[in-house]
Amino acid sequence: MKISLGLDFGTESVRALLVDLEGHELATNSVSYRHGQIIETLPGSAKRLPPQFALQHPGDWMESAAKATRSALLSAKLNAKDVIGIGVDFTSCTMLPTSADGTPLCLREGFALEPHAWPKLWKHHGAQSQTERINAVARKRREPFLSRYGGTIGLEWFFPKMLEVLENAPKVYTAAEVWLEAGDWFVWQLVGGPAADLPRSTCQAGYKGLWNAESGYPSSSFLRAVHPKFGDVVKSKMPGRLTAPGESAGVLCDGAARRLGLAVGTPVSAAIIDAHAGVPGAGAAEPGTLVMVLGTSSCHMLNSAHDCFVEGVAGIVKDGILPGFFGYETGQAAVGDAFDWLRKLTGHTNFEVLGKQAAALPPGADGVLCVDWFNGCRTPLMDGSLKGAFTGLALQHGPEHLYRALLEASAFGLRWIVEILREGGVPVKKFVATGGLPHHNPLVVQVYADVLGESISVHPCKQGPALGAAILGALAAGAFKSPRDAIRKMASQKPATSNVFNPTRSAQRLYEPLYAEYRRVAGFLSASPGK
Numbered sequence: 001m002k003i004s005l006g007l008d009f010g011t012e013s014v015r016a017l018l019v020d021l022e023g024h025e026l027a028t029n030s031v032s033y034r035h036g037q038i039i040e041t042l043p044g045s046a047k048r049l050p051p052q053f054a055l056q057h058p059g060d061w062m063e064s065a066a067k068a069t070r071s072a073l074l075s076a077k078l079n080a081k082d083v084i085g086i087g088v089d090f091t092s093c094t095m096l097p098t099s100a101d102g103t104p105l106c107l108r109e110g111f112a113l114e115p116h117a118w119p120k121l122w123k124h125h126g127a128q129s130q131t132e133r134i135n136a137v138a139r140k141r142r143e144p145f146l147s148r149y150g151g152t153i154g155l156e157w158f159f160p161k162m163l164e165v166l167e168n169a170p171k172v173y174t175a176a177e178v179w180l181e182a183g184d185w186f187v188w189q190l191v192g193g194p195a196a197d198l199p200r201s202t203c204q205a206g207y208k209g210l211w212n213a214e215s216g217y218p219s220s221s222f223l224r225a226v227h228p229k230f231g232d233v234v235k236s237k238m239p240g241r242l243t244a245p246g247e248s249a250g251v252l253c254d255g256a257a258r259r260l261g262l263a264v265g266t267p268v269s270a271a272i273i274d275a276h277a278g279v280p281g282a283g284a285a286e287p288g289t290l291v292m293v294l295g296t297s298s299c300h301m302l303n304s305a306h307d308c309f310v311e312g313v314a315g316i317v318k319d320g321i322l323p324g325f326f327g328y329e330t331g332q333a334a335v336g337d338a339f340d341w342l343r344k345l346t347g348h349t350n351f352e353v354l355g356k357q358a359a360a361l362p363p364g365a366d367g368v369l370c371v372d373w374f375n376g377c378r379t380p381l382m383d384g385s386l387k388g389a390f391t392g393l394a395l396q397h398g399p400e401h402l403y404r405a406l407l408e409a410s411a412f413g414l415r416w417i418v419e420i421l422r423e424g425g426v427p428v429k430k431f432v433a434t435g436g437l438p439h440h441n442p443l444v445v446q447v448y449a450d451v452l453g454e455s456i457s458v459h460p461c462k463q464g465p466a467l468g469a470a471i472l473g474a475l476a477a478g479a480f481k482s483p484r485d486a487i488r489k490m491a492s493q494k495p496a497t498s499n500v501f502n503p504t505r506s507a508q509r510l511y512e513p514l515y516a517e518y519r520r521v522a523g524f525l526s527a528s529p530g531k
Contacts, residue, residue, distance in 0.1 A: 004470040010091060012032055015068065017467060021474060023467075031071075033056065042112070055124065056182075083262055087245075088469055090182050090186065090272075093208035102195070138153065143218065153382075162230075190252055191256075196240070203273050208273075213318065247475075249269060279468065281471065291434060302330075312379050333384070361400060363511055368401045369391045369409075369517060431454050434459045454503060
């Protein structure tokens with residue numbers, strides 16, 4: 001048999017998916033990280049972290065991946081040699097400092113109780129002032145790379161988080177010999193080798209690290225203008241070679257093979273951002289299809305033949321998702337985690353009852369309106385400091401009204417994204433939803449369809465990013481001639497298996513004034529002093 005393994009690293013867990021070259025899923029298994037999200041105290045410490053911190057334990061990644069992979073192999077009754085390729089997708093920008101041999105700094109003696117030595121999760125928001133300075137210097141110098149990111153560098157990205165460490169924990173910054181994305185670190189652990197040869201993903205570097213195939217990373221003069229000690233960071237602390245997802249980053253080394261229960265020498269693809277993996281996983285091989293990867297947060301990805309400046313887009317990278325296209329990344333910073341926050345806040349044990357009550361309400365949630373910036377606004381404002389809000393509340397309103405309003409706010413945010421893409425000259429023709437949320441929460445997809453006035457197809461694979469990673473693993477193994485061939489073979493949607501949500505015209509009409517009110521309130525909140 002010829003099987004590809006996709007490892008999908010999310011915020012809370014890792015998923016292992018085994019799939020054959022015809023796209024048949026043979027087994028999948030998910031294993032939660034033992035330490036989860038580290039947001040209150042560091043392991044072994046009672047000292048509370050600042051509220052904007054979100055960290056992870058690097059040991060969880062390999063431990064959970066090994067358990068998930070071995071369990072999936074056992075469930076599918078497969079041998080190690082049946083797996084011909086491995087693909088890895090990872091949350092981004094989740095990044096960490098290491099020694100030259102790849103040891104995470106937080107695991108070295110003397111650094112376990114230093115928060116800045118730990119991996120910073122994508123949602124870590126501690127670098128607000130550093131982000132503002134990077135943007136101010138880039139605008140003053142009219143740096144050309146700004147045009148690839150809608151004019152704004154994001155709070156969650158690579159360079160702001162490094163600069164945060166330089167300024168707030170210089171001892172950690174000095175001790176760090178390598179800074180890299182967690183996805184690149186994991187692939188490095190799979191293939192081994194010296195730091196000078198570690199495989200860095202062009203996807204992660206292009207969208208979160210300000211890298212460009214023609215010009216590379218930002219210039220040392222720009223970085224020095226940001227901070228005098230930051231000028232040589234690329235040369236001194238960012239070694240490695242740039243490799244595109246789907247290209248071989250190397251082959252599985254002996255130590256990693258033993259832990260995962262796989263064969264030494266198995267080809268490994270360069271990493272890809274988890275949301276971006278959802279594009280091939282959703283079968284989107286052609287331009288103009290907006291792939292909505294819905295989970296804890298959401299990323300809305302689009303391949304296009306058009307290279308357009310669109311203000312507020314999180315990244316426009318040539319060949320960033322698939323070769324031959326400009327890959328556009330947009331997204332919303334709080335989706336599934338905002339729904340879960342509200343569920344916990346209102347005392348519900350699960351979404352089933354809350355969802356039924358919310359579905360029974362009319363569009364507009366009986367006058368309750370929400371702005372969904374509970375983890376800042378990603379697209380189009382690129383401002384992590386913004387806060388969410390509910391308006392129109394009265395004593396007769398209950399948890400279901402809040403939940404319905406939050407679902408609608410998420411849909412309004414998506415519509416805003418679609419409008420700025422189209423207004424910027426980027427065609428958006430079709431909509432596909434993937435990830436766990438569309439399968440577990442069909443109400444949100446229906447509300448999205450009603451607000452957009454567009455049909456949305458939910459891809460039958462419940463693990464879209466994991467399938468996308470597996471496709472990249474097959475490509476790294478040379479099983480297909482091109483990414484399009486692999487996608488069409490392994491992820492094509494059959495009409496009988498597709499679940500299509502069509503807009504309800506009556507609801508669509510009701511949402512028009514409500515969307516205008518959402519934009520009005522959002523404009524007020526974003527302009528308010530202190531935000």
